[in-house]
Amino acid sequence: MKRIGVADTTFARVDMASAALLALRGAGTGFRVYRRTVPGIKDLAVACRQLFQEDSVDLCLVLGMPGPAELDKNSAFIASLGLQFASVLEGKPIVECFVHEGEARDARELDHLARRRAEEHALNAYHLLFRPQELARHAGEGLRQGFADAGPVRPRR
Amino acid sequence: MKRIGVADTTFARVDMASAALLALRGAGTGFRVYRRTVPGIKDLAVACRQLFQEDSVDLCLVLGMPGPAELDKNSAFIASLGLQFASVLEGKPIVECFVHEGEARDARELDHLARRRAEEHALNAYHLLFRPQELARHAGEGLRQGFADAGPVRPRR
Amino acid sequence: MKRIGVADTTFARVDMASAALLALRGAGTGFRVYRRTVPGIKDLAVACRQLFQEDSVDLCLVLGMPGPAELDKNSAFIASLGLQFASVLEGKPIVECFVHEGEARDARELDHLARRRAEEHALNAYHLLFRPQELARHAGEGLRQGFADAGPVRPRR
Amino acid sequence: MKRIGVADTTFARVDMASAALLALRGAGTGFRVYRRTVPGIKDLAVACRQLFQEDSVDLCLVLGMPGPAELDKNSAFIASLGLQFASVLEGKPIVECFVHEGEARDARELDHLARRRAEEHALNAYHLLFRPQELARHAGEGLRQGFADAGPVRPRR
Amino acid sequence: MKRIGVADTTFARVDMASAALLALRGAGTGFRVYRRTVPGIKDLAVACRQLFQEDSVDLCLVLGMPGPAELDKNSAFIASLGLQFASVLEGKPIVECFVHEGEARDARELDHLARRRAEEHALNAYHLLFRPQELARHAGEGLRQGFADAGPVRPRR
Numbered sequence: 001m002k003r004i005g006v007a008d009t010t011f012a013r014v015d016m017a018s019a020a021l022l023a024l025r026g027a028g029t030g031f032r033v034y035r036r037t038v039p040g041i042k043d044l045a046v047a048c049r050q051l052f053q054e055d056s057v058d059l060c061l062v063l064g065m066p067g068p069a070e071l072d073k074n075s076a077f078i079a080s081l082g083l084q085f086a087s088v089l090e091g092k093p094i095v096e097c098f099v100h101e102g103e104a105r106d107a108r109e110l111d112h113l114a115r116r117r118a119e120e121h122a123l124n125a126y127h128l129l130f131r132p133q134e135l136a137r138h139a140g141e142g143l144r145q146g147f148a149d150a151g152p153v154r155p156r157r
Numbered sequence: 158m159k160r161i162g163v164a165d166t167t168f169a170r171v172d173m174a175s176a177a178l179l180a181l182r183g184a185g186t187g188f189r190v191y192r193r194t195v196p197g198i199k200d201l202a203v204a205c206r207q208l209f210q211e212d213s214v215d216l217c218l219v220l221g222m223p224g225p226a227e228l229d230k231n232s233a234f235i236a237s238l239g240l241q242f243a244s245v246l247e248g249k250p251i252v253e254c255f256v257h258e259g260e261a262r263d264a265r266e267l268d269h270l271a272r273r274r275a276e277e278h279a280l281n282a283y284h285l286l287f288r289p290q291e292l293a294r295h296a297g298e299g300l301r302q303g304f305a306d307a308g309p310v311r312p313r314r
Numbered sequence: 315m316k317r318i319g320v321a322d323t324t325f326a327r328v329d330m331a332s333a334a335l336l337a338l339r340g341a342g343t344g345f346r347v348y349r350r351t352v353p354g355i356k357d358l359a360v361a362c363r364q365l366f367q368e369d370s371v372d373l374c375l376v377l378g379m380p381g382p383a384e385l386d387k388n389s390a391f392i393a394s395l396g397l398q399f400a401s402v403l404e405g406k407p408i409v410e411c412f413v414h415e416g417e418a419r420d421a422r423e424l425d426h427l428a429r430r431r432a433e434e435h436a437l438n439a440y441h442l443l444f445r446p447q448e449l450a451r452h453a454g455e456g457l458r459q460g461f462a463d464a465g466p467v468r469p470r471r
Numbered sequence: 472m473k474r475i476g477v478a479d480t481t482f483a484r485v486d487m488a489s490a491a492l493l494a495l496r497g498a499g500t501g502f503r504v505y506r507r508t509v510p511g512i513k514d515l516a517v518a519c520r521q522l523f524q525e526d527s528v529d530l531c532l533v534l535g536m537p538g539p540a541e542l543d544k545n546s547a548f549i550a551s552l553g554l555q556f557a558s559v560l561e562g563k564p565i566v567e568c569f570v571h572e573g574e575a576r577d578a579r580e581l582d583h584l585a586r587r588r589a590e591e592h593a594l595n596a597y598h599l600l601f602r603p604q605e606l607a608r609h610a611g612e613g614l615r616q617g618f619a620d621a622g623p624v625r626p627r628r
Numbered sequence: 629m630k631r632i633g634v635a636d637t638t639f640a641r642v643d644m645a646s647a648a649l650l651a652l653r654g655a656g657t658g659f660r661v662y663r664r665t666v667p668g669i670k671d672l673a674v675a676c677r678q679l680f681q682e683d684s685v686d687l688c689l690v691l692g693m694p695g696p697a698e699l700d701k702n703s704a705f706i707a708s709l710g711l712q713f714a715s716v717l718e719g720k721p722i723v724e725c726f727v728h729e730g731e732a733r734d735a736r737e738l739d740h741l742a743r744r745r746a747e748e749h750a751l752n753a754y755h756l757l758f759r760p761q762e763l764a765r766h767a768g769e770g771l772r773q774g775f776a777d778a779g780p781v782r783p784r785r
Contacts, residue, residue: 008296008297009296009297010292010295010296010297010298010300011299011300011301012296012297012299013297013298013299013307013308013309013310014297014309014310014311015296015297015298015309016297017296017297018297035293036289036293037289037292037293037295037296038250038285038292039252039278039281039285039292039300039302042237042240042241042253043250043252043285045241045244045245046241046244046245046248046249046250046251047250049244049245049248050248050250053248054248065297067307071257071260073388074230074233074234074237075237076388077234077388077391077392078234078237078238078241079241080356080388080389080392081238081241081392081395081396082238082241082242082244082245083356084356084359084360084392084393084395084396084399085241085242085245085396085399086245087359087360087363087396088359088360088363088396088399088400088403089245089246089403091360091363091364091367091368092360093352093357093360093361093364094360095353095357096356100385103385107310107311108311110310111310111311114310121353124353128352128353128357132350132351135324135351135352135353136349136350136351138324138351139322139323139324139326139329139331139351140322140323140324140326140327140328140329140330140331140332140379141324141327141329142325142326142327143324143325143353144325145353150327150381151327152327152328152329153327153328153421153424153425153428154328154421154422154425165610165611166610166611167606167609167610167611167612167614168613168614168615169610169611169613170611170612170613170621170622170623170624171611171623171624171625172610172611172612172623173611174610174611175611192607193603193607194603194606194607194609194610195564195599195606196566196592196595196599196606196614196616199551199554199555199567200564200566200599202555202558202559203558203559203562203563203564203565204564206558206559206562207562207564210562211562222611224621228571228574231544231547231548231551232551234548235548235551235552235555236555238552238555239552239555239556239558239559242555242556242559243559246559246560264624264625265625267624268624268625271624387702390702391702391705391706394670394702394703394706395706395709395710397670398670398673398706398707398709398710398713399710399713401673401674401677401710402673402674402677402710402713402714402717403717405674405677405678405681406674407666407671407674407675407678408674409667409671410670414699417699435667438667442666442667442671446664446665449638449665449666449667450663450664450665452638452665453636453637453638453640453643453645453665454636454637454638454640454641454642454643454644454645454646454693455638455641455643456639456640456641457638457639457667458639459667464641464695465641466641466642466643467641467642467735467738467739467742468642468735468736468739479767479768480767480768481763481766481767481768481769481771482770482771482772483767483768483770484768484769484770484778484779484780484781485768485780485781485782486767486768486769486780487768488767488768489768506764507760507764508760508763508764508766508767509721509756509763510723510749510752510756510763510771510773513708513711513712513724514721514723514756516712516715516716517715517716517719517720517721517722518721520715520716520719521719521721524719525719536768538778542728542731545701545704545705545708546708549705549708549709549712550712552709552712553709553712553713553715553716556712556713556716557716560716560717578781578782579782581781582781582782585781
């Protein structure tokens with residue numbers, strides 16, 4: 001039985017974790033979920049650290065939605081660096097799923113994008129733990145999460 | 158009995174710690190506060206490290222007010238990265254409550270914003286330690302500290 | 315028998331790892347390859363950490379292709395810092411081979427650039443492990459990977 | 472007997488350490504100073520690390536003067552991050568006193584600013600070690616070093 | 629007998645290491661040099677880590693020449709942060725000697741600047757190890773490497 005940590009925020013404007021949990025459960029079995037909700041994205045790195053240390057999870061999926069202001073972009077940058085640090089220190093994957101408000105044109109698209117990206121990163125998390133060959137099979141194929149795949153520059157030979 | 162560290166600065170132009178302490182004490186009991194005041198925001202990360210190591214606090218709340226100049230913004234960025242590093246290294250939360258001078262239009266608003274954000278982050282700190290389910294209940298709801306909540310993109314289903 | 319880790323992404327739009335593996339195998343023998351494919355470039359640092367810790371590789375070659383948007387540039391920056399951290403922590407080289415979409419004028423050039431850079435960095439990785447004197451011989455000669463060498467500012471005396 | 476480390480550079484254009492040492496000695500007794508001079512600000516973090524590890528100092532005061540060019544600003548940023556890292560790792564304060572050339576209008580003002588800021592940060596260092604209550608007493612009062620204090624946004628109640 | 633590590637790159641367009649080695653040898657005796665050449669500046673931090681760990685050097689001198697493009701500037705930033713991390717972690721100095729292509733107006737000046745800066749930083753490295761009082765004697769005197777010294781803002785009193 002593997003353990004998956006899920007960390008999200010009260011700052012985000014979409015309940016990405018629910019979408020992610022549904023996708024995880026649809027992907028397969030053999031894991032238990034540990035969840036922590038923190039105020040903002042800068043609190044995610046230590047939440048992961050605690051999920052690794054206190055709950056012994058094998059991987060974390062983090063969900064966040066930085067706001068549109070300059071300060072928010074800085075926060076996203078800082079949060080991501082914290083996640084790198086936590087992940088490397090633990091030697092365990094942290095799948096970062098951030099949706100920036102500016103990526104969508106309106107509320108409807110933002111909602112859709114956030115849920116869809118959360119689902120697709122949940123699947124990435126599942127594959128990292130249970131089916132790494134699924135990822136290897138799509139190496140270099142321009143996959144995206146939330147938006148349509150960019151696709152490979154040239155068709156596979 | 159839990160221990161909460163509070164670190165603030167002489168640089169800030171509002172006594173955010175007093176507002177935070179009142180809010181903490183209004184939130185509940187079962188904790189003791191350890192406080193350190195340092196010159197500026199770049200001194201906060203090591204103050205937290207000392208609160209964790211010397212005073213065995215379970216969580217730190219840090220309060221800072223970067224100035225409006227470009228150099229101040231850099232300082233805030235650097236300070237935040239130091240806080241990420243300290244927090245992940247310790248595996249204990251550091252709730253960062255920064256108010257940038259430029260976020261408010263005048264002195265009155267800055268004063269109000271700073272106190273209110275300090276109070277609301279004090280509550281976040283309290284919830285992280287004592288009532289994590291309060292945070293989980295509001296996951297993805299677009300909560301803000303100091304300003305009005307942004308709210309969820311779409312009403313909860 | 316040395317061990318070389320190769321980490322790449324499903325985000326990249328060219329299968330750089332195949333080009334790298336061919337080049338590695340053309341360069342010589344005496345090594346075994348361990349490969350991991352992750353979703354995006356921010357997942358590469360921990361993939362290396364795991365290759366070092368779980369597969370005992372002596373060096374990692376990482377292949378990534380950041381997109382053209384501002385957010386993608388930030389991701390590349392963050393990913394590179396994560397790689398620095400992992401590499402220094404382990405005391406083992408991580409050869410970073412990133413191709414930014416904006417470096418090429420069209421799909422054909424991007425494809426060519428990505429494969430060629432992957433090959434040339436694969437050779438760098440091979441030299442670091444097996445023939446460091448090859449690198450020393452070209453110190454300060456303005457070598458490039460993917461594009462033509464810049465060459466030395468002044469001809470060697 | 473406490474130990475204070477002082478690290479400065481040959482790059483700076485004002486002998487800030489002399490001003491700092493005078494201020495330290497004027498502030499009180501009960502400490503011994505250990506000093507290291509390095510070429511530039513990026514050498515300060517490891518100088519502190521050595522002061523902590525080899526000379527067992529309890530706190531470091533670092534003095535630097537980044538130049539006016541873009542590259543110099545980057546260097547200051549990098550140096551500050553190194554100082555965060557060293558300080559948190561050791562769990563001991565590093566009081567950073569940087570004066571950017573662009574902060575002053577002319578040579579006279581730069582000289583004055585650098586000496587004055589060095590003195591005031593020396594006092595901060597002294598207070599951190601010997602009289603933390605002095606800092607606590609001025610929490611949130613908008614203190615500055617080198618320039619006039621900004622003061623609190625609103626008078627204390 | 630002290631040990632000095634020298635790390636340089638094949639990316640640089642001037643053979644800065646040769647200039648540095650000549651300067652080191654002209655400065656005095658009592659040391660042995662360990663050299664590693666890596667592909668680019670982002671490989672320097674781990675090269676230093678290996679020089680410290682595998683060759684037990686007491687100090688590293690790193691020589692690099694970032695290109696003129698935006699991506700190159702980012703690489704320099706990342707490389708410098710890696711060097712900070714390695715240096716602080718080891719508690720041993722890494723003297724960073726980078727020359728940015730844009731610092732010189734033409735090939736001749738770039739060549740001259742790179743060699744001269746390498747020589748002057750080699751001397752700094754030598755002083756750090758053998759004659760720290762030489763550095764202390766010039767504290768705050770506005771020394772530069774490669775270009776003419778900026779000099780002190782005001783003549784020494």
